[in-house]
Amino acid sequence: MSGPRESSSNKLTHREEWAIGVAVLAMIFAVVLMFAQQPILASAAGRGPGTKVERPEAEVRYLSPVALQLSHDGRWLYVVCEDSDVMLVVDTRAARVLRRVKVGTRPKGIAISPDGKTLYVSDETSDAVTEIDAQSFAVRRTLKVGWGPVGLTTDRTGDVLYVANTLGNDVSVIDLRTGTERKRLEAGHYPEYVALSNDGTRVYVANLLARLAPPDRPPVSELTVIDCAKQVIAARVDVPGVIQMRHIAELPSSAGGYVLVPFMRPKNLNPLVQIPQGGYLTHGMAVIRPASSSADGPGSYQVTEVLLDNIDHYYADGFGVAETPEGRWALVTASGADVVSVVDATKLRRLLMRSAAQRLALANRLDSANEIIAERVATGRNPTDVIASADGQFAYIANRMDDTISVMDMTRRQMVSTIDLGGPKELTQRRRGERLFYDASYCYQGQMACATCHPHEGLSDGLAWSLETPQLGRDVVENRTLYSIAGTEPFKWNGKNPDLETQDGPRTAMYIFRSQGFNSKEVEDLVGYIFSLHLRQNPHLAGDGTLTDAQARGRAMFFRDKSNSGAIIPPMQRCYTCHSPLTHFTSRVQLNVGTATKYDTISAFDVPQLEGVAMKPPYLHNGEALELEDIWTSYNPEDKHGLTSDMNKAQLNDLIEYLKTL
Amino acid sequence: MTMRAWIMRRVLVAAGCLFAAMVSGNAQSAIQTPALYTRWTNYTPANGFPAGEVFCVTVDGGRVWAGTTHGLVMLEDGLVKKVFTQKDGLAGRAVMSVAVDPENGDVWVGTFGGLSRYSGGKFTNYTNMTSGLANDLVYGVAVQGQNVWVATGAGVNRLDTRTGSWSIFNETNAPFAEPWGYGISVSKEKIYFAVWGGGVLSYDLAKQTWKPFNDPDGEMELVLYRNQGLIHNIVSSVSYNESTKTFWASTYFGLSGYDGRNWHNYLTKDSGLASNFINAVHSRGDEVWASTQGGLSELDTRTNTWVSYRRDAKTGHGEILVTHADGSKERIATQTSVAHTYILNTDFQGDDIWVATAQGLSHGMRAVNKEHGK
Structure with missing residues (x-):
């Protein structure tokens, strides 16, 4: 038979032995190499503050999700990521990213057309809006808008797009049939986010900063109201005593029809030494009720301010807000506290009705949260936007500082999962500093983060603060921007801080945060981040630098x-x-x-x-x-x-x- | 045919022609009389309107804005809805001009304390100290695209509302003989400025060039040749008419119009103009309305017919004087009249006219059918 041949064939030649040896060695080498690499990856996943970064910082592009939209059937979650210039398409059932759509630079906001077939992403630094086909995810066209666009919404017909331009202090009204800007409506000071009213008659515009006013007066912010039929400003509603109004949600009429806007309420005219007494910087939401369906003049709106802080702990930097479809719950993200507060809308309405006579007093009451907050649910780092599914089953929260989406089960009001959007796992010094910048946990009772007074990546809040001396009204100084401050030492208006390390380290701990503050490594990271902040564009200067x-x-x-x-x-x-x-x-x-x-x-x-x-x-x-x-x-x-x-x-x-x- | 029959036929034909001519003439006469405003409603302190002069009136859809010595009045549905004063945030007490931005509904208000913008129920003020405004004496304001043009006591300003940039035009960079900008009129291609003592200036938007229109006989308060040029350099207002491509200028010494080729000047002595002292002019379609110190005058340029309105100070009744092209005059008495014979400004709400007078605001409505006191 074939025995000998088999025997002969079973016997390896030297060449074959050599080849097998090489293969085994290669495999061993590969395994060794694999194990050799594994600790690096594990280290990156574990990422302690001192983690070494293997590639230059500039090459590490985080996602930083800041804006969310859902497809009408709830299947797709659209996530705008400001640091990577992309919109991600997330499969909500599979909880994973399906597509990356390249958009303009520094995208900040997103809107979906009434028929769900088109997405619009605002590109803040491009002064443009990217129009995306929601089926093929192809970019259809780029629409030119005003300076620094952020929030946007279509009207009921889907023919008109309203875009808030932060640097222009106005709102672009875009004719979507032609793709051209029909007009620009002047908003308040630094308009960031917009929302279409539930009845489709108005667009609400939340302005981040208060109106310019003499420094010895409390700030007054503005909710700008646009009449959709006429496309004109219908009302400029005063929201007194607050700044940093962010996203906007409107409860259904069955739940009171309130318009909700998160805010920060500073006591900037009181000496800063009062921080340990509490209530110096409080966080809450404006609850605004339009008097009727017609929007004519600020007198048609009733404004109540409700704090969402606890007496002994604060939920700093309210950012996103969403309502569940039936109006049972309102969700407000505290971007400095890594928490979403679940507001019981029924109890909120009860509180408002009961407090009708002392409505204005609610603005300073730190006990309201006991009554109206159903849950405080931990999120990822620096939660920004929040959106509830159309069936009210889930809510999604964008966590800017860890590139994740928190998924919340609204029936149990608990987090059920976290979707990793796939951002870099290593932490650069800048990213570590950025995280600190948004983190209010370093402040006494969590009252504020750096970003509380320097919103929108280093902007000044436009307020004068009583920082220097404990006497009321003495040495009030204007807040300053953090743009391009490297090389401008010393700091503070009196020039007492020779460098930013001094300013952000012991001085901040002692005089502002009233806490232990940042350690020296953290200060180093924070300073690195702050020194990286610049005005991203100057719309007053031509692109080629030519002067008029x-x-x-x-x-x-x-x-x-x-x-x-x-x-x-x-x-x-x-x-x-x-x-x-x-x-x-x-x-x-x-x-x-x-x-x-x-x-x-x-x-x-x-x-x-x-x-x-x-x-x-x-x-x-x-x-x-x-x-x-x-x-x-x-x-x-x-x-x-x-x-x-x-x-x-x-x-x-x-x-x-x-x-x-x- | 006999001679008699032939003569009879000729007489009949002649009579027929005469009759036809008369009928035709009467019909033409009826056509040549412009629609008359015979019904007036007045707004005075008696019905909640501020006392004193009404310097300007501007129609804003269903709203009417009136600038007075004591603030800005907003009327809706024929009622005084609100009187805005400095307490409400208005820049100055006396309101000289109002312009509405058709794009965004913002109302720009020229006062003797600066410029105000009324938007969404709030005032924002621009003054010489807090903005690039050249002077706080704001006489005229107009909106052209994203620019707001402001006529002040120290030249003309342009505010780019998108960039916030201010430009100043005065004797240093434009042919201003005098700095006093009084009125502004916007056309598609040009902006026209009435300059008190400086004639009319036009600014070409595309070319960014200026062109002056001055009285060819200088400061003489007489007219050597009727249609030689602008009637006088003291121009109180200007109004460009897109349909006739003519700008009209009101001066303190008569009315001038320029159609790009010819001047059309009018004085009381050779027209139905109520007075040569004209505070404002407003032209639309075939009509030119002159707000004069002696009444409100309308020129129908199609028929060259003048209609002037005045108030009998004793009875409060109105008097309409129609001056036909042939010089014949017709007087019509009306039960109601404008609030005062000293007229400062006009604007239109459809067929209705709103008239600013020295003592109140008037709302005029056209005669129904043949009603006008004949």
């Missing part, structure tokens, strides 16, 4: 050495001496420019950097100058703040046009 005629004339005024009469201007009265372009338009010293008032204990103030100056009113150390013009028309009577008295009005206008380009 007025801006060029203004530049000449900024750098002039001679007055209109031809006299030499003393160096200390020239703009560019103290606001040197070589050092971010600051001289990094403290100077008396005649702006101190009788309420200040010092007269020399830090020279602020001017980059992005147009985006950070009010001005001067105490925020007295609401507009750039005020600095020179009202607060420079002796030319101590530069020689400006010889300028005519046109020259001053030109100077301002130039400053706006910085």
Whole structure:
């Protein structure tokens, strides 16, 4: 038979033995290599604060989910990720990401057409909206809108898109049939999010910052109301005492028809030493009831403010809000506390009706939450947007700082799963710092995070704060932006903090957070993050940097050495001496420019950097100058703040046009 | 045919022609009389309107805005809905002009304390100290696209509402003989400015160039040649008529119109104009309305017929004076009349007219059929 041949064939030749040896060695090498790599991956998954990053920080692009939409059947969850310029399509049944759709830069918001066939994503830095086919997920077209678009919604017909432009302080009204901007409606100060009313007659616009007002008055924010039929501003509703109004939800009429808007309520005119007494920075939501179906004038709206904090613990930085379809629950994310608060809408309505006579007093009562909060449910890091499914079964929460979606079972009001969106697992220093920036747990009772007073990635909240001395009304100073502050040391208006490490470390712990604060490694991370913040775009400056005629004339005024009469201007009265372009338009010293008032204990103030100056009113150390013009028309009577008295009005206008380009 | 029969036939034909001519003439005469405003409702302190002069009136759909010495009045459905004053946030007490942005519904208000924007029930103010506004004496305001044009005591301003940028136009960068901008009229291609003492200036939006229109005989308060040019440099307002492609300028010494080729000037001595001292002009279709110190005058350019309205100060009744093209005049008495004969401004709400006077606001309605006191 074939025995010998078999025997012969079973016997390996040397060549075969050699080949097998090589293969085995290769396998061993591969296994070794695999095991050698595994600890690195495990370490990244475990990611302690000191984790080494294997690739340059700039290459690590987190997702940072910030906005959510659901398909009408609830099958697909659309997730807008601001740090990766993508919209993700998540299969809610399989709990996994199916598609990545590339959109414009820094996407922030999302809307879905009434028929569910089209998605619109706002691209904040592109000043555009990406229109996406909700079936094929192909990008159909890009729509040009105003400056810094964030929130958006279509009207009932699906023919009109309303887009809130943060930097433009307005709302673009887009004709979707032609893809062109039909008009722009001026909103309040820094409009971020919008919502279509349940009856489709109005669009509500929540403005992040309060209206500009004298610094000794409490802030007043605005809910702007647009009449959809006429496409005009129908009302500017005062929401007193609060700032940072974010997302908007409306309960069904069967649940009271209230419009809910999360806010922060600062006591900025009280000395900061009162933080340990509680109630200094509270967080809650405006509960706004339109008086009737017609929206004409602010008097048609009743505004009540309800706090969502506990007496001894705060739920900082309300961000997203959603209602369940039948109006039983309202969900409010506390982005600084990593919690979603579940509001019992029935009890909320009962509280409002019972408090009708003392409605305004609710704004300062920290016991309301005991009555109206059904649950506090832990989320991922830095929860932003929240959305409830059409059947009321589930709610989804976008966790910006860990690239996940929390899935909440609304019947049990518990988290049931977390969807990993697939972001990088390693933590860069910047990301660690960013997490700290949004984290309110470092503050006494969780009252605030860095982001509480520097919302929207480092913006100033536009308020004057009593930070310096314990006396009421003394040394009130304007908050400052965090854009481009690297290299502008020292910090604070009195220049006492030589570097940001000092400011964010022991000083923040002692005077602001009233807690142990950040450790030295955390401070390092936080400073790294803050120094990375810049104004992402300056809409006043042409893309190629070319100045308009007025801006060029203004530049000449900024750098002039001679007055209109031809006299030499003393160096200390020239703009560019103290606001040197070589050092971010600051001289990094403290100077008396005649702006101190009788309420200040010092007269020399830090020279602020001017980059992005147009985006950070009010001005001067105490925020007295609401507009750039005020600095020179009202607060420079002796030319101590530069020689400006010889300028005519046109020259001053030109100077301002130039400053706006910085 | 006999001679007699032939003569009879000729007489009959002639009579027929004469009759036809008379009928035709009468019919033409009926056509040549513009619609008359015979019914007036007045708004005075007696029915909640502020006292004093009404400087301007602007129709805003169903709303009517009136600028007065004591604030801004909002009327709805024929009722005074609200009087806004500085306590409500208005920039100044005296309101000289109002313009409504058709795009967003914002109401821009020129006052003697700066410029105000009324939007969504709130006022935002722009003054010389807090904005790029050249001067707080705001006489005129108009909206052109995203720009708001402002006529002030120190030249003309343009505010780009999207960028917040202010531009100033005065003697340093435009042919302003005087800095006093009084009125503004917007056309598709140009902006027209009435400059007190400086004639009319037009600004070409595409070319960004200026063109002055001045009185060819300088400051002389007489007219050497009737249609030589602008009648006088003291221009109180200007109104561009898109349908006739003509701008009309009201001066303190007569009315001027320019159609791009020819001037059309009118004085009391050779027309039905109620007074040469004209505070404002408003032109639409074939009509030119002059708000004068001696009454409200309408020129029907199609028929060259003038109709002037005035109030009998003693009886309060109205008087309409129709001046036909042939110089013949017709007086018609009406039971009601404008609130005062000193007229400052007009605007239209469909066929209705709103009239700002020295003592109240008037709402005029056209005669029904042949009713006008004949």
